[in-house]
Amino acid sequence: MPTTKTVANQPLNASSEIALSMKLPRKADFEKALIRQYAKAIKLSRKAGHQVSFRVVVDPLAGAQTISVVEEEPQSHPFPVEEAPEPDAELQAALTAARERGRRRVAEILAEDVMVSAETFAELLGVSRVTVNTKRQNGQVLGLDGAKRGFRFPSWQLDRDGRPYAVLPKLHELLGGAWAVYRFLVTPHGALGGRKALDALKRGQDGEVVAAAESVARGDFR
Numbered sequence: 001m002p003t004t005k006t007v008a009n010q011p012l013n014a015s016s017e018i019a020l021s022m023k024l025p026r027k028a029d030f031e032k033a034l035i036r037q038y039a040k041a042i043k044l045s046r047k048a049g050h051q052v053s054f055r056v057v058v059d060p061l062a063g064a065q066t067i068s069v070v071e072e073e074p075q076s077h078p079f080p081v082e083e084a085p086e087p088d089a090e091l092q093a094a095l096t097a098a099r100e101r102g103r104r105r106v107a108e109i110l111a112e113d114v115m116v117s118a119e120t121f122a123e124l125l126g127v128s129r130v131t132v133n134t135k136r137q138n139g140q141v142l143g144l145d146g147a148k149r150g151f152r153f154p155s156w157q158l159d160r161d162g163r164p165y166a167v168l169p170k171l172h173e174l175l176g177g178a179w180a181v182y183r184f185l186v187t188p189h190g191a192l193g194g195r196k197a198l199d200a201l202k203r204g205q206d207g208e209v210v211a212a213a214e215s216v217a218r219g220d221f222r
Helices: 026-046 089-110 118-125 129-137 168-174 178-186 197-202 206-218
Strands: 002-009 017-023 052-059 063-073 144-146 149-155
Touching: 017 149, 052 144, 089 144, 118 129, 118 149, 129 149, 168 178, 168 206, 178 197, 178 206
Parallel strands: none
Antiparallel strands: 002 052, 017 063, 052 063, 144 149
């Protein structure tokens, strides 16, 4: 998910970051969080007398979403500006803990039996390791990066004929990264009758899977 930057419609500024971390939210939860941060941006802008904006950032490893108030330096201002408050320590600690949980979860996923090395995956495909890495870079196969274990390739991404699912390049294009594609494939989706996208692919429902990915890419919430 790309960073989205929204400017509060008030005269604003200062220089701090107020963040809110959460698991990828349901629509109602996300809207409430967004409204709360918008209200904080307005309050801060009025206090500082300058422009303030806020942005939404998704951390792919932590599986967490952050809504941050970002204060901007004014071009010029005739009035003194109060010093911005320090970031909330408890909130920062929560973000750090979420990222650590994310890193541990990544390690657990990459250690699963279905996650194979580039060499093993190349053998499954009957190609060279160089070809596997080229396919990974082109989004033709799904390869997940781990700091210690290197790239790992889910063996379940091969269809009954032993070929990577044909929709993988399209999923990479729509969702923007290997971990996003992974989460999409192993998550149940209402648009797929509550089935995981991977299970729908096994049923040959490529069109429905791509439509569900397009819905996720638009920001629709289940």
